[in-house]
Amino acid sequence: MTYATVMVSLALNQPNNARLQVAGELAERYEAALVGVAAAKFAPPIYFTDGAAAQRLIDQEEAAVKRCLADLEAEFHAATATRTRGGRAEWRSATDFPARFVLAQARCADIVVSGGQSPAFSDAFSLVSPKDLVMQAGRPLLVVPDRITWLDLRDVLVAWKDTPEARRAVADALPMLRKARDVTIVEIPEDDDDRSAVVARVGDVAAWLARHGVTATARVSGAGGAETAAQRLEKVADDVAAGLIVAGAYGHSRFRELILGGVTQYLVTQTARCALLSH
Structure with a gap:
């Protein structure tokens, strides 16, 4: 048994360096493909207007979400450029609920890499909790604390x-x-x-x-x-x-x-x- 595909789940507004570092190391160790994945969705305010003003707000917030996902994609490719052999790095993202999207994408992976320490009340519009991943992904989850700088297997x-x-x-x-x-x-x-x-x-x-x-x-x-x-x-x-x-x-x-x-x-x-x- 080996790991042929490593998937790393990135999060908006959270440090991703540690999980990217460890996922890249895994891909190198096992000559595996590396898949980066992230999703987010516009969270409508509790009090909402209507008409043209509402549509402008929706358009602005959805554009902001797409920019954030584009930034994560750039971060993923920058961190993994030298980690995968033959360019076997793939990015997947969507304007969707993160848990729904990431859990679905886990079907392509042998192992999922994620950060830990999600907030007690995490935002379902911008973050997939490691609790969701470990209990529902159907794949082993490697939890990487933010302070980790390498995967120590000694x-x-x-x-x-x-x-x-x-x-x-x-x-x-x-x-x-x-x-x-x-x-x-x-x-x-x-x-x-x-x-x-x-x-x-x-x-x-x-x-x-x-x-x-x-x-x-x-x-x-x-x-x-x-x-x-x-x-x-x-x-x-x-x-x-x-x-x-x-x-x-x-x-x-x-x-x-x-x-x-x-x-x-x-x-x-x-x-x-x-x-x-x-x-």
Whole structure:
């Protein structure tokens, strides 16, 4: 397995340098095509006039949206000009709701790269939230904090949980895990878990990875006391100097699954390292 097409989601009025840098690195590492994608839509005001004045306002705002998308296209091509082989860089944009457009375009990609830390109340007219992407894209999402300057694959931490989402995440991450210097698999046990069963689970994952050419160390987190699972995971990540965390993504809302679980929420919003998430 490899990544043949990397898609990077750009946002209006947000820093895009980090995600462009990492997406370009991925395209170089795997000789992949690179697709940049963005969308935005004019948000009508709450109080609206009519007639010629209204039409002028609509025309002005729609023209402004198109200019912003053109600026993003220029930023994408400038950042990726030396990153793709044979000019395999493509831009896709539309005056549309960002979530609807970007989620549809994800069908062309093996992996989607996005920023993290979306605002608590994000503007559906100008921004696709990483929460939407991770729960609905049907592709692994690589969340890149704004402070990241490169994709550090020297030490990778796999946050294991015996669920379909975690199994999918490890399979999706195989191309990166094969590039890593050290891979650690950790499970954060619940208070009532049988520790011997937890040890057996992470041992199975390490053995599976070994059959795929990845040498990994299995580890079980100790008792956390009053600490949350996210806090315990952060300690392990710091301990192994992880540049990337691989994990399954979980939601609590049956209606749209947009309310993320505690660890997933942490991985989308933390600023120290990249995170590869699969749902």
